[in-house]
Every structure is written in C-alpha cells, then in structure tokens.
Amino acid sequence: MPVERPRRRIPEATVARLPVYLRILIEQANEEVESISSDGLAELAGVNAAKVRKDLSYLGSYGTRGVGYEVAFLVYQIRRELGLTHDWPVVIVGAGNLGQALAGYGGFGQRGFPVAGVVDIDPSKVGSVIAGVRVRHIDDLDQIVQTRHVNIGVVATPPSAAQDAADRLTRAGVTSILNFAPVVLAVPNGINVRKVDLAVELQILSYYEQRRMGVGLQAIGSSDSGRGASA
Amino acid sequence: MPVERPRRRIPEATVARLPVYLRILIEQANEEVESISSDGLAELAGVNAAKVRKDLSYLGSYGTRGVGYEVAFLVYQIRRELGLTHDWPVVIVGAGNLGQALAGYGGFGQRGFPVAGVVDIDPSKVGSVIAGVRVRHIDDLDQIVQTRHVNIGVVATPPSAAQDAADRLTRAGVTSILNFAPVVLAVPNGINVRKVDLAVELQILSYYEQRRMGVGLQAIGSSDSGRGASA
DNA sequence: AGGCATTCGTGCACGCGTTCACAAAGTCCG
DNA sequence: CGGACTTTGTGAACGCGTGCACGAATGCCT
Ligand SMILES: NC(=O)c1ccc[n+]([C@@H]2O[C@H](COP(=O)([O-])OP(=O)(O)OC[C@H]3O[C@@H](n4cnc5c(N)ncnc54)[C@H](O)[C@@H]3O)[C@@H](O)[C@H]2O)c1
Ligand SMILES: NC(=O)c1ccc[n+]([C@@H]2O[C@H](COP(=O)([O-])OP(=O)(O)OC[C@H]3O[C@@H](n4cnc5c(N)ncnc54)[C@H](O)[C@@H]3O)[C@@H](O)[C@H]2O)c1
Numbered sequence: 252m253p254v255e256r257p258r259r260r261i262p263e264a265t266v267a268r269l270p271v272y273l274r275i276l277i278e279q280a281n282e283e284v285e286s287i288s289s290d291g292l293a294e295l296a297g298v299n300a301a302k303v304r305k306d307l308s309y310l311g312s313y314g315t316r317g318v319g320y321e322v323a324f325l326v327y328q329i330r331r332e333l334g335l336t337h338d339w340p341v342v343i344v345g346a347g348n349l350g351q352a353l354a355g356y357g358g359f360g361q362r363g364f365p366v367a368g369v370v371d372i373d374p375s376k377v378g379s380v381i382a383g384v385r386v387r388h389i390d391d392l393d394q395i396v397q398t399r400h401v402n403i404g405v406v407a408t409p410p411s412a413a414q415d416a417a418d419r420l421t422r423a424g425v426t427s428i429l430n431f432a433p434v435v436l437a438v439p440n441g442i443n444v445r446k447v448d449l450a451v452e453l454q455i456l457s458y459y460e461q462r463r464m465g466v467g468l469q470a471i472g473s474s475d476s477g478r479g480a481s482a
Numbered sequence: 483m484p485v486e487r488p489r490r491r492i493p494e495a496t497v498a499r500l501p502v503y504l505r506i507l508i509e510q511a512n513e514e515v516e517s518i519s520s521d522g523l524a525e526l527a528g529v530n531a532a533k534v535r536k537d538l539s540y541l542g543s544y545g546t547r548g549v550g551y552e553v554a555f556l557v558y559q560i561r562r563e564l565g566l567t568h569d570w571p572v573v574i575v576g577a578g579n580l581g582q583a584l585a586g587y588g589g590f591g592q593r594g595f596p597v598a599g600v601v602d603i604d605p606s607k608v609g610s611v612i613a614g615v616r617v618r619h620i621d622d623l624d625q626i627v628q629t630r631h632v633n634i635g636v637v638a639t640p641p642s643a644a645q646d647a648a649d650r651l652t653r654a655g656v657t658s659i660l661n662f663a664p665v666v667l668a669v670p671n672g673i674n675v676r677k678v679d680l681a682v683e684l685q686i687l688s689y690y691e692q693r694r695m696g697v698g699l700q701a702i703g704s705s706d707s708g709r710g711a712s713a
Numbered sequence: 714a715g716g717c718a719t720t721c722g723t724g725c726a727c728g729c730g731t732t733c734a735c736a737a738a739g740t741c742c743g
Numbered sequence: 744c745g746g747a748c749t750t751t752g753t754g755a756a757c758g759c760g761t762g763c764a765c766g767a768a769t770g771c772c773t
Contacts, residue, residue, distance in 0.1 A: 270682040271666065301723095333688055453572070456634055539753075
C-alpha cells in the first residue's frame with residue numbers, strides 16, 4: 252500500500268492475459284523460482300516475449316535489465332492491478348447441472364472468489380447442500396448480495412430464464428455478471444458482462460476443422476486461443 | 483445460382499460471432515419470422531449493424547436490399563460455413579465434476595456435437611454411466627477416436643494431468659481441443675486449441691470492478707468513457 | 714575497472730477489425 | 744409506372760493490438 256497506483260488504462264487484451272501470467276508466476280514461486288525473464292514467461296504462457304514485456308510495462312517498470320522480473324514482486328503487482336488483494340464473493344443463480352459443478356469446484360475459493368451463495372427458483376432444489384453451501388431461494392438474492400457485499404453474479408439457469416436472472420442480479424446491486432447461458436443478455440449501462448458459451452467454442456473449432464478438410468490439409472493459424480471480444 | 487463456395491478466409495472475430503447469429507436466427511425461425519434486417523439482428527446480438535452486414539458479407543451477398551435477409555436461408559448458409567452440416571462427435575477426457583456435467587448436458591448433442599465417449603484414468607470411475615454414456619478407460623481413447631471418427635477432444639482433467647490428456651488426444655488423431663484446465667497446453671503445429679478458463683473470466687471482471695471503485699463510479703463496459711491519464 | 718553478455722522498455726510500422734457513410738439495388742404505394 | 748423509402752454491400756478512415764528492432768540499463772567475469 253505504500254506506492255501510488257499508476258491508474259492508466261490497460262488494454263483489454265492485456266487484462267485478459269494478466270491472469271495467465273499470474274497463474275504461471277504463482278506456480279514458479281511455488282517451485283522456488285525467484286526470477287524470470289520475459290522470454291521464460293512468454294514460453295510458459297505461449298505468447299510473444301515482446302508482448303509479455305509490453306503487458307507488464309503497463310503495471311510499471313518493475314523489471315531489472317539484464318536479469319528479468321522478481322517473481323514474488325510481480326505476483327504482488329499483478330494481484331494488485333487485477334484487484335485480487337481481497338476476496339470477491341460471487342453468487343450463483345441456478346443450482347442445476349452446471350451450477351452445482353461450479354459451486355462444488357474448489358478452485359474459485361482458492362483464487363479469491365468464494366461462493367457467497369447459490370440460489371434457485373425451484374423449491375425442490377432449495378435447502379439442499381452443495382459442497383457446504385446451502386441452496387437458497389432466489390427471493391433471498393437481495394439479502395445475500397447486500398449482507399455479503401457481492402459484486403459478481405454467475406448465471407447458470409436455462410436460457411429462457413437467463414435474462415430474468417440477470418435482471419434480478421442487477422436489481423440486487425451486482426455490477427459484474429458471468430453468463431453461461433447461450434443468450435445475449437441486456438443489462439443497464441455500466442454493468443459488465445462476460446459470457447462463456449461452450450457451444451460457440453465448439454462451433455468455432457468446427458469451422459476450422461471443416462476448413463482444414465475442404466482446403467486440404469494445411470496448417471491453421473498459430474496454435475493460439477484468441478479470445479476477448481466479449482461485448 | 484452457382485452453389486460454389488467463396489472459400490475466402492473469414493476473420494477470426496467474425497467466426498466467433500457467426501455462432502451467435504446462428505442461434506438467434508434459429509430462434510427467429512422457430513417463431514415463424516421469415517426475414518430479418520441487419521439492424522434487427524444487430525439488436526438481438528448486441529452488436530453494431532454494420533458489423534453484422536460485414537460479417538454476413540463474408541458468406542456471400544445473401545441479403546435483399548430494401549428487405550433484409552431470409553432467415554431460413556441465412557441459417558443454412560451459416561451452418562454450412564461453420565461446418566455444421568454434419569455432426570462432430572466429441573470425446574471428453576476426465577469424468578470428474580465438470581466432465582460429468584458436460585456429458586450430461588444435452589445441449590451439445592442438440593447442436594451437433596454428440597458425446598462419442600467419456601474416458602478417465604481412475605478405475606473407480608470407469609464403468610459408471612453418465613446420461614447414457616458409459617465411462618471408459620483412457621486406454622480406449624485411440625479406439626474411440628478412430629471408430630467414431632472424432633476430431634474434437636475436451637480436456638476436463640485436473641491441471642496436472644491436462645498436458646498428458648492433450649498429448650493422448652493428439653496422438654490418437656484429434657486435431658481440435660477444448661481445454662477447461664487452467665493450463666497452457668503445448669500441442670503440435672496444426673492442432674487448434676481453445677481454452678475456457680473460468681478463473682480468468684472472474685479475474686477480468688475483478689479488474690473492472692476494482693477499477694470502478696478506485697476511479698470513482700463511472701461507466702465502464704461497452705462504452706468508452708475515455709480515461710486518458712497516462713504518466 | 715572495463716568490457717561483454719543479457720534483458721528490459723518502448724518507439725514505430727504494420728495488419729486486422731470496427732465503424733462510418735453512401736451509392737446501388739430493391740420494395741412499396743399511390 | 745415512377746418516385747419515395749428502405750436496406751444492403753463495401754470503400755475508406757480510424758483505432759487498437761502485435762511484433763520488430765534497438766537503445767538503455769544492469770550484472771558478471773576477467
Ligand atoms: N451443464 C453443462 O455442462 C452446460 C454446458 C454449457 C452450457 N450450459 C448452460 O448453462 C445453463 C445451465 O445448465 P444446466 O445444465 O445447469 O441446466 P439445469 O436445467 O440443470 O439447471 C438450471 C437450474 O436453474 C434453475 N432456474 C430456472 N429458472 C430460474 C430462475 N428464473 N431463477 C433462478 N433459477 C432458475 C432451475 O431450477 C435449475 O435448477 C444453461 O443455460 C445451459 O445452456 C450448461
Ligand atoms: N468443476 C468446475 O466447475 C470447474 C470450473 C472451472 C475449471 N475447472 C477445471 O476443470 C478441470 C476438471 O475439474 P473437475 O472439477 O471436474 O475435477 P475432478 O477432479 O472432479 O475431475 C477430474 C477427473 O479427471 C480424471 N483424471 C485425472 N488424471 C487423468 C488423466 N491423466 N487422464 C484422464 N483422466 C484423468 C480424474 O480421475 C477425475 O475423474 C480442472 O482442471 C478444473 O480446474 C472445473
């Protein structure tokens with residue numbers, strides 16, 4: 252907390268890569284690696300070294316020329332820039348197939364996103380316990396969001412109910428939504444939505460598969476998994 | 483009308499949007515809508531109308547000026563361009579929490595991606611049945627891939643086993659991989675990998691949440707809200 | 714201390730994707 | 744049948760992200 256925050260805008264593409272760097276750096280730290288070069292990090296992240304340097308330069312000039320970056324310090328800086336210095340409790344709407352898998356997945360809590368609650372509209376689901384979290388009725392959403400200071404909501408309802416879920420979330424005060432339903436959500440200005448649509452991912456793969464066959468066995472673009480363009 | 487395929491390269495950003503258009507158009511067709519304008523489609527997809535027109539123009543000139551696009555015909559064309567005229571069986575590696583949710587999810591089969599098999603390395607998982615699919619041992623992977631002509635593999639193993647899973651998939655002949663493990667996979671040239679990393683998505687949301695607070699309540703998200711402020 | 718090897722930070726050019734703007738092409742209606 | 748209106752298709756400008764190339768800074772070795 253001593254240093255002034257740079258506060259400049261970071262390109263979205265960079266923001267999307269910082270979590271990847273962070274994960275790798277934490278792994279390296281666990282393996283007692285103290286320092287890493289942009290080349291080394293680039294290799295592990297599967298990106299260009301210049302890109303790594305440019306990305307990290309948005310955080311400030313935290314590298315040492317001729318040496319590289321101090322892993323522990325970089326972890327701290329990225330954490331800070333991403334707002335991971337404290338936990339972000341999330342609430343999951345929809346305790347079905349997927350909602351249960353998410354709630355039962357320990358990886359979120361570990362990474363600073365504890366499940367503050369799981370809600371469902373189906374009375375037969377309410378009351379059951381998933382991984383230590385009791386499923387509550389969706390009418391309790393406001394209370395959960397307010398008492399637990401939840402900013403992030405996860406939509407795991409059927410497509411037909413996704414807009415309703417999003418409406419309830421924003422009305423309760425949630426300002427970021429991660430949407431798993433294959434639906435384009437309409438939300439008020441200022442609300443940040445990211446979607447995870449597995450069918451879309453598969454269809455993108457299908458496009459390149461089909462193209463591979465039609466055009467006749469030629470290498471596809473780099474084995475890069477571009478993403479972003481969330482809108 | 484020559485049915486000859488244009489075969490020009492479609493920008494990746496467009497390829498990523500075509501599935502969204504497709505889903506919306508299918509919905510519209512189900513509601514007996516016969517024709518749609520770029521404006522209408524743009525609204526439903528949450529994008530710019532010019533973008534819709536440019537995206538669709540990569541398929542060919544299939545619109546009618548003054549009217550719009552014929553929904554059914556557009557559905558057919560997008561399906562064709564994405565390679566969705568036939569099914570793409572997928573094999574899931576890892577029958578844990580997530581793998582089971584995926585296998586049990588009917589949405590994939592509906593959209594042309596039937597689950598050709600689920601494999602796991604844990605003998606206690608092998609033999610159990612998920613949504614009508616019996617979990618088989620990972621040693622059967624080659625056989626499944628070959629007999630069912632699988633091109634797409636899904637990695638749903640723990641992070642530590644993800645690279646091994648990817649190696650086995652590529653060795654078996656799979657050329658596209660959808661990876662759920664928070665790991666950067668190394669694959670041979672020509673293999674297409676897409677990743678779905680929920681922790682990354684949450685951390686991206688965290689960044690904007692934190693920024694929202696630090697800078698003091700101003701709109702973020704789709705609109706620019708330019709905050710120059712460098713140095 | 715000086716020279717050498719290494720690696721960062723970044724200016725710059727390039728390419729891709731987005732958006733605007735408008736002519737072309739078609740419909741609709743009186 | 745002609746003119747007004749609608750909507751497509753696309754050229755062009757713009758902005759952003761990527762990757763190269765290189766100066767600057769630092770450590771290490773002799
Ligand atoms: N399961 C998967 O692997 C998978 C994969 C890709 C996408 N998805 C998508 O994720 C979403 C959830 O999938 P699922 O398999 O868990 O479905 P599901 O039907 O198993 O679960 C949906 C849950 O949402 C609840 N619900 C319905 N309306 C609600 C409302 N208005 N408010 C709160 N809760 C409500 C239902 O009671 C149910 O418990 C779907 O949109 C699906 O398309 C799932
Ligand atoms: N569950 C979720 O909601 C969720 C969310 C985000 C990310 N993930 C990621 O998805 C992956 C799977 O998560 P999960 O919760 O299903 O884990 P899990 O531990 O429940 O299941 C993993 C399965 O993979 C099997 N496995 C292990 N090594 C294998 C190998 N070499 N070959 C084949 N199978 C092997 C295990 O036997 C187990 O059945 C993890 O990487 C996790 O980080 C899961």
